[in-house]
Structure formats: C-alpha cells, structure tokens
Amino acid sequence: MTRSADRTLDWTDRVLEVEAGAVAHGGHCVARHEGRVLFVRHALPGETVRAVVTDDQGGSFCLADAISVLVASPDRVEAPCPWARAGGCGGCDFQHVSPEAQRALKTTVLREQLSRLGGVESEVSVEELPGGALGWRQRIRLAVDDEGRAGLRAHHSHEVVPIADCLLAPSGMLPDLLERSWPAGSHVEVAVDATGERRIGTRSRQRAAGREWDLSPGAFWQVHPHLADALVGVVREWAAAPSGGTAWDLYGGVGLFAAVLGEQVGPTGSVAVVESSPAAVADGKRALADLPQVWFREGRVEQVVKGLPDPSVVVADPPRKGLQKQMVAAICDRAPERVVYVACDPASLGRDVTLFAARGYGLAEVRSFDAFPMTHHMESVALFTRS
Known part of the structure; x- marks a missing residue:
C-alpha cells in the first residue's frame, strides 16, 4: 500500500499503545500497530509508550508522538527544556535521551x-x-507569528511556538528578544560571534582555520x-x-x-x-x-x-x-x-x-x-x- 493508497484510513488524533523499535533517520523510533508502521517521536528503542497520531495520509505509515511512557528505557532522562515535548517546539528530537545514548542512536x-x-x-x-549538549547553538533564526511574538516552529509545521528561552543557545542570547514585539510573519536572525557579541541581523565575525571571517547577515556558517x-x-x-x-x-x-x-x-x-x-x-x-x-x-x-x-x-x-x-x-x-x-x-x-x-x-x-x-x-x- 502506498502512502496515498487509502485516503479513508485516518488515525489522526488516535492514542495507541505501542512498543518502540529501532531508531529511524529523522529522530523517530519505528513501531507497528495493526499492520501499519508508526514513526514515533519522543520514544526510545524498547520502550512501551502511549502515542498520539499526529499525521496520517492514509498510506502504510503515519507519524506519532509519545505522550506517556509505560516502560522506560534506561537511556531516558528528564528533558531539560519544558517545550521539548509532544506538541511543543520542533527543534529538538532527543532531549529525553542521555548525551551518550544520543550519539549511539545517531551512529546506528x-x-x-x-x-x-x-x-x-x-x-x-x-x-x-x-562544549556539552546545551548552549552550543551560536546562530538561531526565530520565526514571528501573526501576533508579533517570536518563537520556534513546531515539528513539521509552520506554527510558531512561543518560548521564553532556548537551552541550545548561549545563556542570555534570546530571552529579551522573545519578550519584544516584531513585525507579524517576519524572521529574526540572531548570532553570537567569536568576540562574544550578539548580532541581530548584522555582520558578525567568526574564527576558524587560523583566520577571522567577517560575515554578511544570513551568510552560512556552522552553528556549533x-x-x-x-x-x-x-x-x-x-x-x-x-x-x-x-x-x-x-x-x-x-x-x-x-x-x-x-x-x-x-x-x-x-x-x-x-x-x-x-x-x-x-x-x-x-x-x-x-x-x-x-x-x-x-x-x-x-x-x-x-x-x-x-x-x-x-x-x-x-x-x-x-x-x-x-x-x-x-x-x-x-x-x-x-x-x-x-x-x-x-x-x-x-x-x-x-x-x-x-x-x-x-x-x-x-x-x-x-x-x-x-x-x-x-x-x-x-x-x-x-x-
């Protein structure tokens, strides 16, 4: 059955109890229910979870998000960010996983x-x-919703999730910007450069390969x-x-x-x-x-x-x-x-x-x-x- 073969089959918003299998490319774990494949976010291999189906196009698979854990993996930890959850910010896939286990999943x-x-x-x-698992992201592009609030996108969505901070960013980089009002539907480019200065939509300076690089706003540079x-x-x-x-x-x-x-x-x-x-x-x-x-x-x-x-x-x-x-x-x-x-x-x-x-x-x-x-x-x- 192809993804679009049966448009009448729609599990969207159904809550299913499933056992999560192997990790898949994209930050999901593979589960199966009634002959169909579920790609489940916020789960870990071997866990038993309750997951809500978030996207179902009627094919052989659908997307889901774990909303409760019945049998937890020993690699599971408490997510440090309150927005890293089902229905929350789409930026992080593995905050519920220890850093060592994150690298093991990626290696797999x-x-x-x-x-x-x-x-x-x-x-x-x-x-x-x-540098550790937090505070490393030196460039972030914030989205702005229709009410002028800056935030980050939900997973696979244009919806802007209002947040108070992002723990991946260096301390102090974002909170005051997230409290401001911005033009509706715009974006805010924020960077911390090699001098430690915060740049908002302006040139920044970085260092690598024994050189200094003076970068235009929006120019590509590695965020770590x-x-x-x-x-x-x-x-x-x-x-x-x-x-x-x-x-x-x-x-x-x-x-x-x-x-x-x-x-x-x-x-x-x-x-x-x-x-x-x-x-x-x-x-x-x-x-x-x-x-x-x-x-x-x-x-x-x-x-x-x-x-x-x-x-x-x-x-x-x-x-x-x-x-x-x-x-x-x-x-x-x-x-x-x-x-x-x-x-x-x-x-x-x-x-x-x-x-x-x-x-x-x-x-x-x-x-x-x-x-x-x-x-x-x-x-x-x-x-x-x-x-």
Whole structure:
C-alpha cells in the first residue's frame, strides 16, 4: 500500500499503545500497530509508550508522538527544556535521551544508511565535540507569528511556538528578544560571534582555520562553535592537495576549506571556489585576499564546473540533498585523485556512496561529528579515492 493508497484510513488524533523499535533517520523510533508502521517521536528503542497520531495520509505509515511512557528505557532522562515535548517546539528530537545514548542512536542511523543505501559496512561512530549538549547553538533564526511574538516552529509545521528561552543557545542570547514585539510573519536572525557579541541581523565575525571571517547577515556558517575547525582538520588531512596542484571547493561558501587548500597548493597552484551566494563570495574574497591562488566563481555549481580546469582534489559541501547523480558524474568525469565530501544528511551520503562506486571511486574513510546535540542531525565527512 502506498502512502496515498487509502485516503479513508485516518488515525489522526488516535492514542495507541505501542512498543518502540529501532531508531529511524529523522529522530523517530519505528513501531507497528495493526499492520501499519508508526514513526514515533519522543520514544526510545524498547520502550512501551502511549502515542498520539499526529499525521496520517492514509498510506502504510503515519507519524506519532509519545505522550506517556509505560516502560522506560534506561537511556531516558528528564528533558531539560519544558517545550521539548509532544506538541511543543520542533527543534529538538532527543532531549529525553542521555548525551551518550544520543550519539549511539545517531551512529546506528549513520551505519544503517551507509549499509542499506551505500552497500558498505562501516565501524564509524559519531564523535562528541567540546562544549556539552546545551548552549552550543551560536546562530538561531526565530520565526514571528501573526501576533508579533517570536518563537520556534513546531515539528513539521509552520506554527510558531512561543518560548521564553532556548537551552541550545548561549545563556542570555534570546530571552529579551522573545519578550519584544516584531513585525507579524517576519524572521529574526540572531548570532553570537567569536568576540562574544550578539548580532541581530548584522555582520558578525567568526574564527576558524587560523583566520577571522567577517560575515554578511544570513551568510552560512556552522552553528556549533567547534565544528568549523573540526571539519578543517579532516579536510586538511584527507585532501592533501599537492603543491602546485589544482583543487575545487564546491558549494564553498566563504571559502573556509579553500583557505586550507590554498595553503596546500601554494602560490603556484590554483583553488577554484564555486558558490551561488553573492554575499558569501564577497565575504570570501575579502577573507582570502592574501591567497591569490584562490579564486571565486559565483553561480550554480553544476554549470560553473564545466569551465573549470581538471582538479587533483575536490572538496564538496553540498546542501542536504547531497551531490546526486549529475554532480557525482561531473566530478568523477574529471578524474580527481581524491574527493572529500562533507555531508549533513546520512541518507544522501549513503545514496551518493553508491553513485561514486559506480564511477570507480570507493569510500576510503568516513568520520562523523555530533555537531547538533539534542537533535537527530549530525555532520559527516567522507573520503573517496579512485579504485
């Protein structure tokens, strides 16, 4: 039965007693009831819970949220945030899980996606970053409801949930902003930069790769303060761009990885950064003005790469959908020695592992970081080499 096969079957708002099974990609656990699959938030594997069905399109599965726990997992803890609950804020998936168990769940998901979609068995584990599970999120985009109140979105919804604070943000970053009135339907961009200053819709300064970066409002930058340098360290080791060589930095943003590649290829080499955001390109050119071997090309990656010189090494940090068939082919057809792939979605990574393998590039290494504690998200880096 497909998701839309039986529109008359609707369990929405039904409360069911189910046993939660394995964790699934997306922060849910898999349960079954009367032949149908339920993806249950706020549950843990092995628990018996009462769950309310929150979304049912009449197919073979529906979405649900645990509202009470009858048999608890030993990994369950009290959620520190009162809005991290059924019907509450959609930002956190795992506040009811100990930090160690959160990483174990993410490791399970990552290995399963690599195995099922990529056809590879890996012993990769999701690694802890410094700083703990709270207070790490240095950039937040608040939504504003029709009454001018700022808050965060409910899960899979445009509904704005009014909150008094967010425990993922540094202390003091949000409370006064959440008390203000804002233009209805707008958004509020808030960041804490490397100087410790709070920026509201203005430029911010960050530090990584031994440099300072002056960023335009809304420019992409990793929200965990330790992730940028963690990724830089892996890229530096795995890219190993040769002196005098040519490298690509695709979906390069402000050129964080290009800073490393530029140092590796040296003044006789060349690094092409491809980025679609004009503001990011401008920020990157300013930040890397001392590396003339690094040059930026603004535009869609799939179009710009056609005119680039053949690379020795490619670094790619695509959006959540991953590289997909067209870009994997475009990269492999140019025969780089190595491809370093930064992936924020394990399913996209697993699929692209298969696409690279079909083009003669095997998965040589993979690491993953718990860059988004309390959520199901993770950041992974994969190294592909020619067979």
